[in-house]
Amino acid sequence: MAEPDPVVEAVFDAVAATAPTIRDALPGRRVESGTENPSGETVLAGDVYADELLAEALGAVEGVGSFVSEERPEAIEVGGAVGEGGEGAYAVAIDPLDGSSNLRSNNAMGTVVGIYDAPLPATGRDLVAAGYVLYGPITTMVVADGSGVREEVIERGNGGDGDADSGVARSVVDDDLTLPDEPTVYGFGGRVPDWPDAFREYAREIEDEFKLRYGGAMVGDVNQVVTYGGVFAYPALSDAPDGKLRLSFEANPIAYIVESMGGASSDGSKSILDVEPDGIHDRVPLHVGNEELVDRLESALDG
Numbered sequence: 001m002a003e004p005d006p007v008v009e010a011v012f013d014a015v016a017a018t019a020p021t022i023r024d025a026l027p028g029r030r031v032e033s034g035t036e037n038p039s040g041e042t043v044l045a046g047d048v049y050a051d052e053l054l055a056e057a058l059g060a061v062e063g064v065g066s067f068v069s070e071e072r073p074e075a076i077e078v079g080g081a082v083g084e085g086g087e088g089a090y091a092v093a094i095d096p097l098d099g100s101s102n103l104r105s106n107n108a109m110g111t112v113v114g115i116y117d118a119p120l121p122a123t124g125r126d127l128v129a130a131g132y133v134l135y136g137p138i139t140t141m142v143v144a145d146g147s148g149v150r151e152e153v154i155e156r157g158n159g160g161d162g163d164a165d166s167g168v169a170r171s172v173v174d175d176d177l178t179l180p181d182e183p184t185v186y187g188f189g190g191r192v193p194d195w196p197d198a199f200r201e202y203a204r205e206i207e208d209e210f211k212l213r214y215g216g217a218m219v220g221d222v223n224q225v226v227t228y229g230g231v232f233a234y235p236a237l238s239d240a241p242d243g244k245l246r247l248s249f250e251a252n253p254i255a256y257i258v259e260s261m262g263g264a265s266s267d268g269s270k271s272i273l274d275v276e277p278d279g280i281h282d283r284v285p286l287h288v289g290n291e292e293l294v295d296r297l298e299s300a301l302d303g
């Protein structure tokens with residue numbers, strides 16, 4: 001098995017270290033911040049807090065050369081080069097708080113992380129690792145690092161007093177996550193009348209076969225598929241042919257994780273990891289899950 005990449009490990013150490021602090025900060029940050037992000041969406045106080053905390057934590061990791069998030073117009077150089085001139089340093093792209101509209105209704109949210117071995121925008125083939133934190137009833141972190149996919153439970157360390165420096169306790173609960181062979185759940189975003197006809201027909205078949213699990217946070221909804229097997233999609237919409245989710249911050253990391261678990265991803269015709277980006281805030285239709293269900297989706301959209 002390949003040796004763990006120390007920079008990748010350090011990035012996920014930093015993400016794990018911030019997770020309890022982000023979680024604790026959410027109750028007072030359910031309100032709008034008064035700004036919009038580069039995708040034209042309302043930014044909540046929780047989005048701003050998570051973005052700033054993670055920028056500081058990830059920017060301090062040696063071997064991380066640049067940092068960008070869906071809340072920032074462009075990447076910032078953070079100077080963690082491993083070679084002279086910056087070569088060898090990774091570019092880290094994050095969705096600091098995924099599903100943040102769930103802050104109001106107090107439902108699941110997450111943080112998504114992609115570590116690219118190329119300046120952004122890059123394709124998902126340039127990812128060396130990806131992961132997500134799920135702020136559910138339990139805080140968990142799923143990491144795909146090229147050698148496998150693991151799930152950890154993250155809790156405050158023994159000094160747990162709400163202090164960011166008090167440390168975290170991490171326990172690996174599964175060190176070889178794979179998609180279950182017998183899928184049981186699905187979750188599709190967007191309004192049914194806005195779906196393309198071919199997707200609507202595919203969805204009709206899927207909803208006859210499986211149980212609906214949709215909560216409005218990609219990380220939470222994908223984690224249902226990761227746990228029970230099935231298919232998640234935020235498809236192309238009639239007024240938004242590229243769908244809603246962002247390639248660099250959301251779709252690529254999730255596709256990398258699901259493919260690493262033996263599943264498949266698609267933009268409708270090919271793996272998400274093969275989508276060539278024009279810009280850092282590009283959106284893409286995202287479909288991920290058990291290979292058989294993603295193959296059926298591609299056939300349905302092709303027909």
Ligand SMILES: O=P(O)(O)OC[C@H]1O[C@](O)(COP(=O)(O)O)[C@@H](O)[C@@H]1O
Nearest residue numbers: 097098099100101189190216217218
């Ligand atoms: O509200 P909708 O249309 O169901 O959209 C839900 C989707 O939007 C998102 O909330 C977008 O993520 P952000 O909260 O990071 O902008 C996804 O997590 C989720 O899959």
Ligand SMILES: [Mg+2]
Nearest residue numbers: 095098099250
């Ligand atoms: Mg998101």
Ligand SMILES: [Mg+2]
Nearest residue numbers: 095096097098
């Ligand atoms: Mg977000």
